Structure formats: C-alpha cells, structure tokens
Amino acid sequence: QGTQGKQGTTGSQGTQGTIGTDGNFGGASFFYTFDTSTSATDPGAGDVRLSSITQNSSIAMYIDDDDENGNDISSFMNSIDAVTSAVKGYVRLSNLNDASQFLLFSISDLTDNTGWWTLNIGAQASSAISPFSNGEDIIVSFVTSGNKGDTGTQGTQGTQGKQGTTGSQGTQ
Numbered sequence: 001q002g003t004q005g006k007q008g009t010t011g012s013q014g015t016q017g018t019i020g021t022d023g024n025f026g027g028a029s030f031f032y033t034f035d036t037s038t039s040a041t042d043p044g045a046g047d048v049r050l051s052s053i054t055q056n057s058s059i060a061m062y063i064d065d066d067d068e069n070g071n072d073i074s075s076f077m078n079s080i081d082a083v084t085s086a087v088k089g090y091v092r093l094s095n096l097n098d099a100s101q102f103l104l105f106s107i108s109d110l111t112d113n114t115g116w117w118t119l120n121i122g123a124q125a126s127s128a129i130s131p132f133s134n135g136e137d138i139i140v141s142f143v144t145s146g147n148k149g150d151t152g153t154q155g156t157q158g159t160q161g162k163q164g165t166t167g168s169q170g171t172q
Helices: 074-081
Strands: 028-034 047-050 060-064 089-095 102-112 116-126 137-144
Touching: 074 102, 074 137, 089 116
Parallel strands: 028 047
Antiparallel strands: 028 137, 047 060, 060 116, 089 102, 089 137, 102 116
16 A cells, blocks of 8 residues: 655635625514505505604504515514503514614504504614605514513511710700
C-alpha cells in the first residue's frame, strides 16, 4: 500500500448572502387592507380602518370579522375581550412588505357589532403620524395581556408607636 498524499489547499470563502427582511410583530397576525374612511361602520370584508385621519391619534379601530384570506377572527377577538385587565392587549398595524412602517395601540375594550368589531385603542408608538394610504396591504397583529390577578389578603396591623416626649412649659 502506498503513502497518503498531502492535503490540498483550503478554498476561498464564499461571498456573504443578502440580509433578509425584518420579521413582523409577534402574536396572531392577519392580512388586511387599510381603509382611510373614519366612519364607525362595517369596513367590509378584509378591511380595517381607524377613527381619525391623523392615524396615530385614533381612539377606535374598526375591523371586519374576515381578513383578506377569508379567515374569521371572531374567536380571537372574543379571547381578547375576555381579558379582565385594564389593558386587554395590543394591536400593531404594519405595512405588509415594510415592517418599519407601523402603528401600535393598546386595547382597552372591544365591541362585537356582528360581522365587524370596534376596538377602543390608545396610541403607544408609530413610525409616522399617518403612515398608511387607502388600499394599502397591511398586517394586523394582536397580543393579549394576562388577566388581572386576585386581590391579596389584608396585612396585619402594625404595632403602636411609643409615646412622644412631653413638650416644654409655655410662658405666661
């Protein structure tokens, strides 16, 4: 048997791949179309709208039961509505292809209007005052808060403090 040959030289390193796009906000995400109308009515299947043309100052969000893919989100909305904390959860609206374009709101209450929902919201953060245009494809993502905890038991009464010193006699 012959001797083993020498090891060859190591090849050069390949070029670095391109950076992927940023991911969206966690939680349950649904595909919707933004509607710039501010009326408190059913926005229509696959649509979502806010209560103000100055989008980041909106106090209500109107969202249809069905997203653009025909998914009914009613059971998820009922889960958020069942939360007993003052803040029931958070909702983030972001551009479908650019997660840096967004609005983030807290959710304080929800109303089922049969076929669509009204969410009472409070602004938390935004990429711009009004980042979305009419007909823009967006992702609507929800995260729920935990339920408010039970009230704890009352603590024991503390011990009585010592009597203070007697003050000096006043002058007549």
